[in-house]
Amino acid sequence: MDQLGEFGLGVGLYYHMIAVVGLMLAAAGAINAHTIAYFKSGEYSDQQPGIEGSMQGSAICTERTGLLDYFTIMMLFGALSLLGLHQEAEAERMDVSEQTAQDYSIIVQDPDKDATDPAEWREFFSKFGHVSYVTVALNNGDFIQTLANRRSIVNSLMLETGGEGPLFERAMNVDKPMTRKEPLPCWKALLQKVGMASDVVFWHEKLREITLQVRAMGITKYEASKVYVIYEQEEGQRKCLAALTTGLIPALLESSTKISTSRKFRSTNVLKVEEPSEPGEINWVNQHYTLLYRAIEQSSALLFTAVLVGISALIIWATSLVDPVFSAAFISISNTVLPTIIKMITAKEHHLTDSAQQSSLLMKIIMVQWMNTAFIIYIIRPRPDLLTEEYVAQISKDAFTQPILLLLDLPGKLSHYVLAPMAKSQLKMNSYFLGSGWFLAERYSNMLKTVFVALYFSAIFPAGYFIAALAMFINYWVNKYCLLRIWRTPPPMSDFITKASWPHNGLQLGTGSVTSVTPDVASLGISAGSPLYTDFYVMESHHDPWKVRTGWWMTDDQKILVTLYSITAIVMTVIIAAAYFGKEAAFSIYHLFHGAYKPVGDTQGISYSDVAQIQAYVPQVSIPTIPHPLLATDLSKLNRDHISWSGDFDHYNLCSSSDLPDIKREDRVKLFSPCVHFVSDDHRCSIFAEAPEDPLTKAKSTNFKKEVAVSTNFKKEVAVSGTTTPINTP
Structure with missing residues (x-):
């Protein structure tokens, strides 16, 4: 498990979390073993033996079972709190055990726009220690993306023609249009408009169009948007952050009382200095997008996701009125289609790091899955039918669907066994074996969905704890197999997305505690089609959600337990809200005015240049059809050992005469973010x-x-x- 952290801190913590959560759920199931046995026994219902498999052992919360469920919720609350602390300690241990560029680096969020000379930044920050690297990220993201798209088109031409011969040379000549010998059929022209049935002439026209865009953008003078600085020693980074860290508002107003004139850049600019993400997480194309722009964009995307969820809920409700089978079918389709749509929406957002984009995706997918899997079903389902055998089966089967689909890897099988043999060249065939793409946020969301369903229906389906625990262990091994055998190798990620998942953990536990005490659940029974205890179903209805709701049919012990449960649910909800949401809100407001810097662990006394395989902040952009990232900087001023991958760097460099043939080298390098290595005397x-x-x-x-x-x-x-x-x- 420790070695999985070499794929990135976020990946290592994901496998650690899924294993620990699986153990917690198994413990919760063991606590409720007596409840499950009681529900299965003839003492509770003589109809239980007629139900097969995991559907046995689900029923109402009676005086015999409510105390165990209450104890389980309290145990999980304490266990999740301890797990949060343990994960923080584990993240610190993983971070300290492996030296990365982040341990030596700082980022300047608001540089002077004309400060594009790395030497000037080196001189300013050298007062805290030797500076080994300076990378000035320019606002050339659109230019880099256009160049990368052009390279992708060239790659497609190479795949179609084999990358050599007169046909390839003719297709690369953008000054002379290519024509087809025969007119293009209508059906093929229609497919080409949606990106299918492409041929050499199609890609040649695309190359002509994008080359004109590159030429127009190549005359722009770009400005600084971010600056990344790497110190030779960790002490240099910590001294810098301790001295220059300030709030966002003082940095914007250039009026911090903490920062003296000598520590202002050019004696005027109060810099917004922070610890950056890992080099592999940086999205160099989006560095120039402002905080306000990204906030509006992400809020709009979240609102659009909420509209999609609302439309899905209406369709589920409408189909449930016609036939529950239609409703269940649409839920399955929705759980497959909506995450795909959400991934497309999130891909259009302009995040500064991959972790931020993954966290945005996590929040949206969780919103869809929780609503479709639990809330909508619970709301629209007639109460007497809530625990029919078909419904309980629907709760449990979803936990094992995803691992099966991951192992099947149907898109990968299609690429390997159908498309690859049909390839026209070796290069194109190789492109079908790059590995399946995947999202860490999607893996987190599936884990959280399984836990949420188990907690949400724990009072009426205690066996769900064991099912969810089994699902955790199956997912652990399936995901591990896919990581090593099927999926494309991910860039290293920090623990940002792990921390983003903790509010959802607390929220689902609070929701589970509230639903466990609802009188509708407490009054239901289970049978092959008809409810038990129908005499108890009619009860007084309260519209105040904070009022303790008890039924006239309950015994005194049951009323005491329900009252205790209700008070605990309210207290737990307040604690969770304060711990996960209030704390973040308070710190966010504090950071606006003061900023905060807290070093993690002790320095290791190891120089940056002495760490094997350490990376630098080298601007690059990834294209799905190209195996390596495309470099977007002048390579003559950096140490190539500090690039995150190995290969023909010159071939994958966008700052080349082949990509910009009409621009001289001295003018070409000015279009790209400079990355300069300053070697120490040692x-x-x-x-x-x-x-x-x-x-x-x-x-x-x-x-x-x-x-x-x-x-x-x-x-x-x-x-x-x-x-x-x-x-x-x-």
Whole structure:
């Protein structure tokens, strides 16, 4: 389990959480074992033996069972609280055990727009320690995305033509249009408008269009939007954050009393300095989008999601009036289609990091799944039919559907066994074996949905704890197999999305405690089709949700328990709201004016350059059809060992003559965010060798003194022999 953290802190914590939650649910099921046995026995109902499988052991909350359910909720409340603290400690342990670029770095959120020179930023931040890297993110996101789209079109042409030959050369000539020998059939023209049935001529026209866009955008002068600084020592980062951290409002108004004039950039700018996300999480295309723009965009997307959920609820309600079978069928379809639509909506949002985008996706998918799986069904279902055998089966079967679909990997099988053999070239066939895409947010949402359903119906279906626990362990191994065998390797993620899931954990526990005490649930029985205890179904209705609701038919012990349960549910809801929502709101307001910086763990005393395989903040953009990210910076001023992947970097670099053939190199590099490596004296060595003879004059060269920066995290054997000095270093 610890090794799974090497895929990123967020991925490691996901597997840790799913295993621990599975154990908690199994413990909750064990506590309710007596309740399940009682519901199965003839003492409760002689109709229970006629029901098969997991549907046995579900019924009303009576005086024999209510106390156990109450104890279970309290146990889960305490266990989830401890799990939250344990996860924080686990995240800190994982973070300290592996040195990453984040441990040495800071980000400037509001740089001067004309401050695009890395040397100027290095000089400013060097007062806190040696600066090893400076990356100035320009507001060139649209330009980079357009270049990446152009490269994707070129890649599609390579797949269609094999990447060589006169046809490929002809297709790459954008100054001369290509024509078809025969007119395109209507059906094929229609398919091409939706991105299907593409051919060489289709991609050639796309290449002509986007090349014109690139030429128009290549004359723009771009400005600084963010600055990433990496210190050689962790102490440098911590000193910087302790000295310069301030609130958002003082940074906007340039009026912080904490920051002296000497610590203002250019003596005027109160910088908004924070600890950044990991390099692999940065979305370099979206760095120039403002906080206000992103807030409006994400609020609109959330509102649109709520409208979709409302429409889905109306359809479920309408179909339930006609036939419950239609309603169940639509719920299954909705749970499959709506998350896909939501992923498309979230993909259009402009988040600064992948973790932020995953958290946005998590919130929307949870909204859909909780509503479809529990709330809507509970609201529209006639109370006497709430615990029919068909309904209980519907509650439990959903937990095992997703693991089966993940293992089947139907899109992957289609690519491997149908599309790949039909490929026209080796390159195109290889493109079908890149691995299936996946979202960590979707994995979290499915886990939370299973837990939510188990808690929501725990009072009437205690066996759901065991079903949910089994689902957790099955999902753990299925997800682990998919991570190592089926899915595309994800970029490393921080624990941001794990922290974002905790409010949902608290919310589902609070909701479960409230639903456990509702009198409608407390008065229902189970049978093959008719309810038990129908004499108790008629009870006084209260419209005040905070009033303790008891039935006239309850015994004194039951009324005491329901009253205790109601008070506990209210107190628990208040505690959860204060802990998960009030705390965040209070800190958000505090950070607006003061900011906050709290170091995690102790420094390790390891230099940035001494950490093996450590990354730098190298601007890049990912395209699904291309196996490696496309680099978007001048590679001559950085150490290529600090790029997050290995391969032909020059081939995957957008700052090249092949992508921008009409622009000179000195003008081309100004269009891209500069990333500069400043090597410290401790990691620099001077190599002197005998100057080689000039093959024309046979004279010794007088300008052969080379000072070569050698990173100590990559051992190099430098051979100095005679007149040659082979050195493989940037």
